[in-house]
Amino acid sequence: MKDILRLLRLFHPYRAWMAAGIALSVVVALSNVALLALSGWFIASMALSGLGNQMFNFFTPAAAIRGLAILRTIARYLERLVTHDATLRLLSALRVWFYGRLEPLAPAGLQSYRDGDLLSRIRADIDSLDNFYLRILAPVVSAAISTVALLAAMSFISMEVALINGLGLLLAGCALPLMAQRSGRRPGARLVTTRAALRASVTDSCRGAGELRVYGAVDRQGAHIDALGRALVADQRHLVRVRGSYSSLSMLAALISMWIAVIVIIPVIHAGVLAPAQLALVAFFVLSSFDVVASLPAAFQSLGETLAAARRIFEIADAEPVALDPDEQQPLPERFDIDMDALQMHYSPVAAWALDGISLHVPEGDALGIVGPSGSGKSSLLNVLLRFWDFQDGKAAIGGVPLRALTGEQVRSLCAVVAQQSHLFNATIRENLLLARPSASEEELREALRQAAVLDEVMAFPQGLDTYVGEVGARLSGGQARRITIARAFLKNAPILLLDEPTEGLDELSEQLVLNALKRLMRDKTTLVITHHPEVLTLVDRVVVLRAGRIVPSYVGAEELIAEGVCR
Numbered sequence: 001m002k003d004i005l006r007l008l009r010l011f012h013p014y015r016a017w018m019a020a021g022i023a024l025s026v027v028v029a030l031s032n033v034a035l036l037a038l039s040g041w042f043i044a045s046m047a048l049s050g051l052g053n054q055m056f057n058f059f060t061p062a063a064a065i066r067g068l069a070i071l072r073t074i075a076r077y078l079e080r081l082v083t084h085d086a087t088l089r090l091l092s093a094l095r096v097w098f099y100g101r102l103e104p105l106a107p108a109g110l111q112s113y114r115d116g117d118l119l120s121r122i123r124a125d126i127d128s129l130d131n132f133y134l135r136i137l138a139p140v141v142s143a144a145i146s147t148v149a150l151l152a153a154m155s156f157i158s159m160e161v162a163l164i165n166g167l168g169l170l171l172a173g174c175a176l177p178l179m180a181q182r183s184g185r186r187p188g189a190r191l192v193t194t195r196a197a198l199r200a201s202v203t204d205s206c207r208g209a210g211e212l213r214v215y216g217a218v219d220r221q222g223a224h225i226d227a228l229g230r231a232l233v234a235d236q237r238h239l240v241r242v243r244g245s246y247s248s249l250s251m252l253a254a255l256i257s258m259w260i261a262v263i264v265i266i267p268v269i270h271a272g273v274l275a276p277a278q279l280a281l282v283a284f285f286v287l288s289s290f291d292v293v294a295s296l297p298a299a300f301q302s303l304g305e306t307l308a309a310a311r312r313i314f315e316i317a318d319a320e321p322v323a324l325d326p327d328e329q330q331p332l333p334e335r336f337d338i339d340m341d342a343l344q345m346h347y348s349p350v351a352a353w354a355l356d357g358i359s360l361h362v363p364e365g366d367a368l369g370i371v372g373p374s375g376s377g378k379s380s381l382l383n384v385l386l387r388f389w390d391f392q393d394g395k396a397a398i399g400g401v402p403l404r405a406l407t408g409e410q411v412r413s414l415c416a417v418v419a420q421q422s423h424l425f426n427a428t429i430r431e432n433l434l435l436a437r438p439s440a441s442e443e444e445l446r447e448a449l450r451q452a453a454v455l456d457e458v459m460a461f462p463q464g465l466d467t468y469v470g471e472v473g474a475r476l477s478g479g480q481a482r483r484i485t486i487a488r489a490f491l492k493n494a495p496i497l498l499l500d501e502p503t504e505g506l507d508e509l510s511e512q513l514v515l516n517a518l519k520r521l522m523r524d525k526t527t528l529v530i531t532h533h534p535e536v537l538t539l540v541d542r543v544v545v546l547r548a549g550r551i552v553p554s555y556v557g558a559e560e561l562i563a564e565g566v567c568r
């Protein structure tokens with residue numbers, strides 16, 4: 001119930017569209033019943049007047065039937081238009097809302113979710129929520145309003161028939177849907193999680209296709225995906241079977257109600273209280289009134305799937321970012337020296353300190369090299385500085401302003417990052433560069449590429465700046481991709497530069513090009529460089545060595561670092 005109320009609150013801005021859609025579907029339902037009942041009565045009256053050789057004014061009912069048919073058609077068209085329009089507006093608003101909640105959680109708050117699972121939440125789970133209005137809320141509210149109106153109308157003709165019709169509608173509109181919901185709850189919820197697992201596995205397998213082939217694990221992974229696919233199909237089949245059974249039962253309830261109504265009305269007609277043609281009116285009225293509740297078993301059955309999807313979305317939407325923004329943000333610092341004092345940080349209360357009492361000072365415009373064995377806390381230091389993760393004890397400041405007094409967005413606006421894993425989007429080189437400065441002119445883009453020593457190579461591509469880089473820059477060489485991320489940092493022109501293994505994985509020639517570009521990029525900037533490469537250390541003013549989250553106190557020369565295996 002809590003989830004339903006929350007969904008309703010999310011849909012609140014679209015209440016006018018939603019109400020209009022429901023009102024139109026009530027018009028469709030009522031005009032449909034009126035059309036069929038009147039048609040039944042009309043045909044029966046014509047037949048009876050023909051048999052009895054009596055005069056019958058057929059103009060008025062014929063015109064009414066035509067009018068109702070036109071009304072039903074137009075209302076049905078408008079209802080489809082309005083309800084689908086409302087649903088599409090809702091879905092796009094929900095997607096933007098969800099992405100808005102997801103983004104501040106990255107990367108710390110999302111590391112426990114698989115990419116495919118997040119994709120499934122953003123796409124399939126949000127899509128499932130269209131059921132809530134289109135297939136659940138609108139049909140249920142419209143059925144309730146239409147049922148009251150129809151029973152009130154029938155009570156003017158026959159109270160007994162209204163009672164029978166009401167009981168039948170209660171069975172088909174409440175009891176059967178509730179039973180359908182119960183049968184569909186478990187497979188519906190399971191379907192959502194299986195669908196997400198399947199998507200996550202397929203994404204993983206595509207990404208790791210090379211490794212799967214090398215290790216001969218393609219068949220095993222295929223069997224795993226096959227098993228998930230079968231489980232998904234089994235649940236879908238179960239749900240379709242349930243839906244089919246309950247809609248047949250609903251039809252049966254309609255037929256039985258109609259026959260009971262006919263049996264009840266015959267003596268009334270015999271007694272002359274009602275005209276004989278009204279038998280057809282009553283029969284058609286009762287039968288067609290069940291159209292109003294026909295979609296409810298399916299609606300209630302999909303409630304399980306919809307609520308499971310909603311819960312998965314709310315789970316992420318309710319998560320708090322790991323590094324909280326301050327209630328009142330400070331103005332940006334005017335200096336860009338970096339200070340840390342006895343800083344301690346861990347990734348979870350049960351984990352060991354990743355940074356254990358770090359104290360350092362990097363004057364504005366200086367470059368600090370950070371070296372240390374794998375797992376010594378180098379990347380954690382950058383994670384703290386970028387406000388991706390919070391620290392538990394000690395102090396950290398930029399230009400004298402405490403890090404925690406600045407929002408994550410403020411801190412990141414001061415930093416440019418070049419890392420081994422810097423992401424290139426599957427877009428053009430131009431679009432990847434514009435990310436750093438959307439207003440950059442063509443000349444500024446070329447200048448950034450020139451500074452990053454990659455302009456000639458980019459211009460040699462047939463599409464130049466408009467060349468697609470492929471998934472994570474797959475169509476570029478490692479060196480080209482790295483220099484494009486450096487060009488992006490040139491464009492951002494942030495006062496603080498964070499470099500994480502900027503030359504890792506490059507051949508000698510590319511490494512030299514990247515080093516030259518970095519030298520230009522680091523000019524006048526406060527820089528922290530993580531590296532295992534002694535050549536990169538030639539760019540820095542000072543080096544600190546980390547070991548098990550602590551700074552090794554004495555200065556260590558490059559030879560010692562190489563001897564210790566910390567540098568290569």
Ligand SMILES: Nc1ncnc2c1ncn2[C@@H]1O[C@H](COP(=O)(O)OP(=O)(O)OP(=O)(O)O)[C@@H](O)[C@H]1O
Pocket residue numbers: 111347351354372373374375376377378379380381
């Ligand atoms: N996102 C994370 N969640 C939990 N623990 C983490 C996370 N990132 C790092 N750690 C842990 O924190 C410690 C320090 O890791 P960190 O990545 O900072 O080391 P590093 O010096 O950068 O290593 P490398 O040179 O291999 O990148 C390690 O014990 C690591 O397992």
